[in-house]
Amino acid sequence: MQLRIAQTVPDTEAEGPGKRFALWVQGCTLGCAGCFNPATHDPRGGELWAVADLAARLAGDEFAALLTGLDDVGVAGWYQRLAERFRYELDTFGLDLHTSLSAGQTWLCVGTEDSLNQALVRADRALYEAKARGRGQLVQEDAPATE
Numbered sequence: 823m824q825l826r827i828a829q830t831v832p833d834t835e836a837e838g839p840g841k842r843f844a845l846w847v848q849g850c851t852l853g854c855a856g857c858f859n860p861a862t863h864d865p866r867g868g869e870l871w872a873v874a875d876l877a878a879r880l881a882g883d884e885f886a887a888l889l890t891g892l893d894d895v896g897v898a899g900w901y902q903r904l905a906e907r908f909r910y911e912l913d914t915f916g917l918d919l920h921t922s923l924s925a926g927q928t929w930l931c932v933g934t935e936d937s938l939n940q941a942l943v944r945a946d947r948a949l950y951e952a953k954a955r956g957r958g959q960l961v962q963e964d965a966p967a968t969e
């Protein structure tokens with residue numbers, strides 16, 4: 823399967839809240855009054871990409887999720903559901919890709935000198951350890967000792 827891609831922007835804040843990857847497909851037939859992107863209308867324009875290539879080009883994204891109210895078992899379950907959903911979405915598109923989801927988890931210690939930046943550094947370190955272990959790995963820091 824192929825898609826005709828008009829343009830991609832790897833890092834934009836103009837297409838909604840926060841930074842995001844943006845992709846425009848080619849061959850729009852909607853004909854909106856005052857179209858702001860007529861360059862996307864020509865069905866022969868843009869560039870043909872195989873859908874599998876598209877998924878591969880989008881791979882490698884990293885993101886952070888701030889979870890509350892979960893212990894280490896709950897985080898592991900959350901990660902498992904996320905990985906299953908990721909696989910389900912790829913399967914829905916019929917993408918037979920060798921992709922996986924790795925994660926590093928840390929704790930943000932409220933009421934201490936800990937900061938979000940420090941927690942992100944620890945989560946990043948755990949993520950790279952997960953990647954070093956192989957595909958589809960979760961590395962969890964030990965939970966902080968409770969008093």
Ligand code: SF4
Pocket residue numbers: 850851852853854856857858859860862
């Ligand atoms: S604004 Fe232009 S490109 Fe966007 S949907 Fe309408 S006709 Fe298509």
